Amino acid sequence: MQSDIHRYRLAYGKGAAMKSHYIFVVAAALIFWAAVTGAPAQQQINSGQMATSLAAVSNTGLSLTGAQMRQAVLDNIHNYPGALPPHPLTFPQLENLAQFVVEVDFDFNSAVIRPSSYRTIGAIADALHNPILLGYGFLVIGHTDSVGGRQFNVGLSQRRAEAIRDALIDPFNVNPAVLDAVGMGEEQLRDPAHPTSGVNRRVQLVNVGKKFCFGRSGEQFVCP
């Protein structure tokens, strides 16, 4: 799968280089999300509110894995070819889970997070370290707009989601075992009527349920 992404990335490299710099948006608990969509791009994230939102919906865990989602994205491109995705890819299992939206700026056509977004990554780390989220697993899902090839966008959003995951792990010490990164490309446009709009560029942070429990002396184990 990775080699496919790489191949298409090269194939679509020229088109994507036309792209102006990319902004990623992470989405908030859906109700919360609707309330904040009018907020300015570089709003300051409150890590406490983010933690509360991410813990807001109790759930019993998600059977869908990051690997299955990554495969579904590639299948969607294969099964429904076209410049724009004719059928948006949906994951009904995710819809009722607690999630949050923020924005992250990246260098042009790159997965390098800009210093202007360091605070946002730090705030996500503060939220994920909040004790109310201890032991929960999270998907970091990157979305692009429709500028550039679909397969290229999958690769770029995957690398950007991984860059966020990697920064959360080091320097911010989030447990790698609770994070999975998924690049959705443009397969799930938020505003299909305006596919190049900035509102499509986002990263969702989704709570996928309790992954680890803790014993009386602090040892961590997979919840029974």
Place this chain on the structure above:
Amino acid sequence: MIKETSLICALWLVLAAVFPANAQTMSYADAISQLAAACRNDIEKYCKGVPLGPRLKTCFDTNGARMSPQCQQARGIVYTSISRRAAAQRNIGDACNADIARLCGTSHADAHLVECLLSVSPAAMSSQCNQTFTDTGWRTERARQ
């Protein structure tokens, strides 16, 4: 050699002055945005294209001496704060085990542990446990919720 040693000593003195043992650690958001603000030009000059993560710290370590004084100072404070908060969040169970047993009659090393520590007065806690709990930042994070 002597010069290096005295530089290191001077750095420690500066760090000790600006970051005394009983200080609070910064939130990760405050810490890293302080780094971004103080080092924006130096990152652009010396670490362009280096991802936020271990490679950025390596870039700072490699080019630190050439960077602006305010960036060098921020770098020391920020990375010290981040690793101290991370260590506290990792070690809180051990640091407060006896306190939790004494104050709350339990030793659950999960979210209950924090509820216990939030519910008791800092004065009732051992200084080690209180300092570690302060360093986790969980009192201030709770206040933000």
